[in-house]
Amino acid sequence: MIASVEGTVGRHAEAEATYREHGSRLWRSLVLSFGDAELASDAVAEAFAQLLARGSAVRDPAAWVWRSAFKIAAGQIKERAMFGPMASEGPAELPVDLVDVLRALGVLTPEQRCAVVLADYVGYRHAEIARIVGSTPSAIAVRVHRGRKRLRELLEVHDD
Amino acid sequence: MTDPKVHERLGAVDRLPAPDLWVDAATRMPHAPTADGSPPTRRVTAGVVAFLVFAVAVTGLWQAVGGDEPSVGDEPVVTSSLDDLPEGWTDLGPMPADPTDTTVWTGSELIVWGGGGEDGGGPMRADGFRFDPVTGATISIVEAPIDGRGNEVSAWTGQELLIWGGWSEGPPFFDDGAAYDPTTDTWRTLAPAPISARVPLSAWTGTEWLLWGTGVRVDDRPLDGAAYDPATDTWRPIAEGPLEFTDATAMWTGEEFVVVGAALHGGNFPETPTAIAAAYDPATDTWRELPPSPLDPNSNTAVWTGHRIVAVDYGHVTAAYDPATDTWTELGPLPGQQCEGGLAQARAAQGWALVSDCGTIAVLPPAATEWSVLEATPDAYYARAVPAGDSVIVLVPPLGEGRSTLWAFRPYSDLSRLVTRFFPSSTSDGSRTVMPVTFPDGATATLRFPYYFEVDTFGVYPEVSWLWSVDPPPRYAIEFVHGAKASAGMLAGDAPVGEVDDATGTSRELWLIGGADSGDTGVVFELPEWTVVIPTGGFEPGAVALAFTVTQDANRFPVVTAEAPFELSKETGEGASARLTMGAAVGALILEPGNCELRPIDRTEHEYAANCAADGRITVSMWGVPTDYALEVVTGIHIEDFVPAA
Numbered sequence: 054m055i056a057s058v059e060g061t062v063g064r065h066a067e068a069e070a071t072y073r074e075h076g077s078r079l080w081r082s083l084v085l086s087f088g089d090a091e092l093a094s095d096a097v098a099e100a101f102a103q104l105l106a107r108g109s110a111v112r113d114p115a116a117w118v119w120r121s122a123f124k125i126a127a128g129q130i131k132e133r134a135m136f137g138p139m140a141s142e143g144p145a146e147l148p149v150d151l152v153d154v155l156r157a158l159g160v161l162t163p164e165q166r167c168a169v170v171l172a173d174y175v176g177y178r179h180a181e182i183a184r185i186v187g188s189t190p191s192a193i194a195v196r197v198h199r200g201r202k203r204l205r206e207l208l209e210v211h212d213d
Numbered sequence: 214m215t216d217p218k219v220h221e222r223l224g225a226v227d228r229l230p231a232p233d234l235w236v237d238a239a240t241r242m243p244h245a246p247t248a249d250g251s252p253p254t255r256r257v258t259a260g261v262v263a264f265l266v267f268a269v270a271v272t273g274l275w276q277a278v279g280g281d282e283p284s285v286g287d288e289p290v291v292t293s294s295l296d297d298l299p300e301g302w303t304d305l306g307p308m309p310a311d312p313t314d315t316t317v318w319t320g321s322e323l324i325v326w327g328g329g330g331e332d333g334g335g336p337m338r339a340d341g342f343r344f345d346p347v348t349g350a351t352i353s354i355v356e357a358p359i360d361g362r363g364n365e366v367s368a369w370t371g372q373e374l375l376i377w378g379g380w381s382e383g384p385p386f387f388d389d390g391a392a393y394d395p396t397t398d399t400w401r402t403l404a405p406a407p408i409s410a411r412v413p414l415s416a417w418t419g420t421e422w423l424l425w426g427t428g429v430r431v432d433d434r435p436l437d438g439a440a441y442d443p444a445t446d447t448w449r450p451i452a453e454g455p456l457e458f459t460d461a462t463a464m465w466t467g468e469e470f471v472v473v474g475a476a477l478h479g480g481n482f483p484e485t486p487t488a489i490a491a492a493y494d495p496a497t498d499t500w501r502e503l504p505p506s507p508l509d510p511n512s513n514t515a516v517w518t519g520h521r522i523v524a525v526d527y528g529h530v531t532a533a534y535d536p537a538t539d540t541w542t543e544l545g546p547l548p549g550q551q552c553e554g555g556l557a558q559a560r561a562a563q564g565w566a567l568v569s570d571c572g573t574i575a576v577l578p579p580a581a582t583e584w585s586v587l588e589a590t591p592d593a594y595y596a597r598a599v600p601a602g603d604s605v606i607v608l609v610p611p612l613g614e615g616r617s618t619l620w621a622f623r624p625y626s627d628l629s630r631l632v633t634r635f636f637p638s639s640t641s642d643g644s645r646t647v648m649p650v651t652f653p654d655g656a657t658a659t660l661r662f663p664y665y666f667e668v669d670t671f672g673v674y675p676e677v678s679w680l681w682s683v684d685p686p687p688r689y690a691i692e693f694v695h696g697a698k699a700s701a702g703m704l705a706g707d708a709p710v711g712e713v714d715d716a717t718g719t720s721r722e723l724w725l726i727g728g729a730d731s732g733d734t735g736v737v738f739e740l741p742e743w744t745v746v747i748p749t750g751g752f753e754p755g756a757v758a759l760a761f762t763v764t765q766d767a768n769r770f771p772v773v774t775a776e777a778p779f780e781l782s783k784e785t786g787e788g789a790s791a792r793l794t795m796g797a798a799v800g801a802l803i804l805e806p807g808n809c810e811l812r813p814i815d816r817t818e819h820e821y822a823a824n825c826a827a828d829g830r831i832t833v834s835m836w837g838v839p840t841d842y843a844l845e846v847v848t849g850i851h852i853e854d855f856v857p858a859a
Binding site: 065069072073076077080081084085090094097098099100101102104105112113116147148150151153154169170172173174176179183184187191192194195197198201204205208210211212 | 215216218219220222223224225226227228229231232233234235237238239241297299300626627704705706707708709
């Protein structure tokens with residue numbers, strides 16, 4: 054019993070360490086990908102709650118929680134289509150440049166948006182993105198390239 | 214590699230204060246899966262900045278992050294080591310030894326037990342091993358307290374591996390069983406069962422192990438059965454079934470134990486006009502017969518996918534049974550060659566059905582009515598499939614020396630990655646079917662063939678055709694792949710290596726193809742229904758690609774037009790010729806210009822060619838079917854009214 058309690062405490066500490074390292078970046082990535090802070094918060098909290106519930110069954114907590122949070126957020130988006138939109142506020146309190154970025158991201162296809170955010174905001178490699186969103190590295194390469202190209206046009210980003 | 218400019222702009226989000234969600238995560242109970250698909254109650258986190266800037270395209274976004282049905286409450290990802298695998302096929306490497314009998318997936322490892330050694334013969338074993346296909350860890354398990362055997366039935370309860378019945382090297386059968394607990398590496402014998410020695414049909418219900426009837430052909434066809442409760446190590450007899458089966462598959466649907474199969478008494482002679490099925494309800498200890506199915510009485514295999522039974526007969530006719538409506542619905546034919554070898558196996562994962570039959574592995578997504586052939590399928594003629602959570606494990610025996618190879622297939626979240634058939638429209642002129650066809654080079658013709666050739670088997674698959682205008686042709690043929698996003702799997706590298714203008718002046722991306730180091734490039738045309746990749750032969754845009762424009766006609770065929778005349782190639786293999794696949798009945802049609810001779814393509818037993826079009830420009834060839842049938846088909850098919858590309 055003592056060993057079991059110690060194991061539970063250790064896994065809780067490991068999960069919290071994962072949250073401290075990844076939580077904010079994961080939340081912001083979800084905001085960029087889905088355009089909804091409340092949805093991002095719920096997805097992050099739910100993903101870490103499930104991580105805690107699963108304990109030692111999860112061998113790579115960071116990879117697991119990234120994948121779970123994106124999948125949970127997508128599930129909520131699907132439910133909105135079935136049961137109506139959630140109440141949400143407008144972007145009035147956001148920095149202007151962030152609003153521009155979010156609006157430009159909104160023009161991309163959903164596939165491109167997730168791929169570009171994970172590649173160019175988080176810095177994940179294509180293989181890592183493929184595992185998060187459930188695709189192949191070559192497909193991600195195409196999405197990143199096309200999404201990035203479109204985003205640069207929309208944001209009027211030019212190489213010096 | 215990150216784009217620094219885009220990274221800088223996306224970094225604007227860093228000025229947004231992220232809420233501390235740890236307390237919320239640590240104190241909330243994670244959502245339980247919702248059985249009816251209803252949304253779980255939302256718990257809005259206090260103090261969170263709430264905004265919504267853009268409306269997302271729901272369906273597309275859902276596909277973007279994978280999953281057919283998950284919601285907030287679903288089991289989101291990892292429940293076992295296999296859940297870290299990417300979608301599609303993953304080669305898990307060789308098995309430590311070749312399993313010949315019981316092979317079950319526990320959620321984290323395979324347990325292999327019994328059988329007659331690596332070649333299936335010799336003395337029957339009573340031991341086995343556990344194998345983690347991800348880490349390669351292998352653990353021997355102690356001998357069971359029962360005789361070694363083969364053809365036993367088995368089940369994984371979540372805690373124990375159950376074994377019962379079987380035979381040593383043929384009848385007489387065993388009438389005992391044992392249970393293995395991998396957490397303690399210990400066995401226990403099962404209480405004596407109230408049924409005779411046999412190889413029964415079986416299924417695990419979640420609380421009971423149902424054994425019934427017979428899973429092999431025997432003179433005495435028992436209709437009795439029993440249910441075993443591992444929690445109390447007790448058995449109870451169950452009601453006698455209403456039908457005799459000789460070749461059947463049993464499954465648990467969540468409410469009923471269903472047996473689907475055939476009654477081939479007196480050898481292979483069927484005693485029923487169709488495949489038969491019956492269902493046992495443990496709650497009422499009663500059986501019911503299912504309605505007649507569209508399947509041939511020579512039923513082959515079946516599987517419960519989570520919402521329907523998908524069954525296949527020896528003629529590759531497939532059908533789905535919906536318990537809610539007690540009805541069968543015929544599905545599209547199973548692709549691939551019919552071999553009637555009794556090798557077909559059906560398994561399910563995430564609502565998908567996967568059938569392995571004579572080297573073809575086809576899948577049926579949850580809502581689909583047409584099967585898809587999986588790309589990059591392992592060479593799996595004698596494959597065995599094992600359900601493994603969200604994936605299906607396929608064990609592929611070696612063709613020669615060596616170990617069995619283990620593969621895992623994880624269903625795609627993006628269905629556009631599947632290869633699906635489509636059918637050019639057809640009519641009838643009485644005794645023949647008439648099918649107008651537009652070839653990828655813009656040429657048109659009419660296929661006429663006897664009415665008894667099932668037109669439904671004439672599916673046109675991706676990679677339908679290859680054309681080229683140069684001699685010798687480029688290494689990579691033009692590829693036509695069904696699906697607007699299908700190009701992604703063919704392309705290599707992080708980005709296009711250039712852009713070129715096609716014949717209309719439209720800018721097209723130039724991607725590496727054939728691997729990142731190949732040095733070969735292709736121009737990508739993305740159409741609504743198709744992706745067409747045209748090779749250029751090197752980094753420099755070639756005349757081949759630039760000469761093309763690609764559109765779709767009203768039949769959704771990709772139509773390639775070119776400034777110069779093109780001819781259809783007569784070569785096969787790499788850089789193969791134009792072809793229309795013909796589904797289950799026939800291997801393929803090969804279209805050749807200027808060859809009207811009846812001749813074998815190859816001197817192997819099943820490869821023959823024949824026939825030519827009325828104007829002498831096209832020869833129809835085929836392979837992969839018995840000679841007499843091939844000739845019958847060939848002589849029955851005519852290509853008429855050929856109009857070459859302008």
